Amino acid sequence: MLTVTQNFDGLSERAGHPQEYLVDMHGNLFNLRCTNVQCNFRKIDFDPNLGTSEVPKCPKCSALLRPAVVWFGELVPYNHIVATNEAIETNRVDLVLCIGISAEVWPAAGYISEVVKRGGKVAVFNPDSGTKVKCDWFFKGGAEQWLPIALNNI
Template identity: 35%
Template sequence: MASAAKKAAHAGVSSADVESFAEYLKGCRRILALLGAGLSASSGLPTFRGAGGLWRTHDATELATPEAFQADPALVWQFYSFRRHMALKAAPNKAHYALAELSRRNKDFITISQNVDGLSQRALHPSEQLHLLHGSLFNVKCTSFFCRYTRKDDFTDPIAPSLAIPKKSSLVKTDEDQGETGTKQIEESDEEIDISDIGHHLPDIPVKDLPQCPECNGLLRPGVVWFGEPLPSKTLKTVDEWIESDPVDLMLVIGTSSSVYPAAGYTDIARAHGARIAVINMEQSVKTLGENDWFFQGDASVVVPEILKSVIGDI
């Protein structure tokens, strides 16, 4: 434990807090975790909105709507294919693996994730204990009214050939002696272009070349919750029933500002059911922490494995 406390102290976390948390954790049975984008920041994954809230010239939030998909499915699919690609270039960090290990060791530990990046799944977090509030970039579902086709954890990249990220090319003049009439040759490069850059033209993709349903040939869409859509009722019901079934010992709030409801409300609900709260974030995200709660400020990929070490060992 001294080693864990020392490492956490180097990350700016009080060793006394680490020790008191670790001691309490050993006696915990029912644990709830709420995950946000800060968990994946340590994996180098860009935030949803990106710099300035734009993807190319588009407001990212305006692309994440049913109306945008209906108006221009090719544009929306290119945006989500880019996000899928970036998520797959990132790797789960030690916090993802630590939470997955805690899940395997404690079947009374459940996780509510606001992330759609698939990193928890790739860290082999048990699916029955991972509840996705906003869906996943790697789930798809059919848009045809009478079709119920869905597919989960499809990590194919690209999901359709038309959505492959283009490679960079350079024009090389092969015969300068011919002046302006000289021939030019395109040399292919393995380096990908940045399709978030407005300097690169997005191809016009026919709807028939976008991801298609294998059952009805309808158009597939990303399996995420768009603005204006309800959160998955089955997921909400499952989490609510778990909380109501018995007292909660501990709630972990990791990498989230806890400002967006209903996710933010789980802290108060868990506290009402007896939970002590531990916040792990770069800045304090829960407005009111009790004297028996903890705030660990720092990089989740460093802090989470250290504070869970008393139960899960080294990751």
């Protein structure tokens, strides 16, 4: 089961979701990457609890390191787009769970309609009934309330 998440809090990883089936579209706050665009240094499982005098620097080029997340205005990593598109285009997605999202942030917002075009179903879990996502099932309320019930028989 492929999970495409916009969360960058590492929750899926900590919940034991297999990395090979996870696309963290907006990166992971607990990973670092170099600010030098010509450097490919990355570090995973970084402890973000450090003081301002401890700003981490790249061991390869000495540039500053930054959280490996996608900030507003930055592009989603190309390999994440490719992995998600491939899953959708090969009809491996028959159900999309939209959990607490506005479905207004692209490219993830576009994936819902792409799955629907291919016959997939949509379930929305959201405390806000004003969501604009057209869905087959709507669960009004928090994910902690509905997901255990909805996924109990899967």
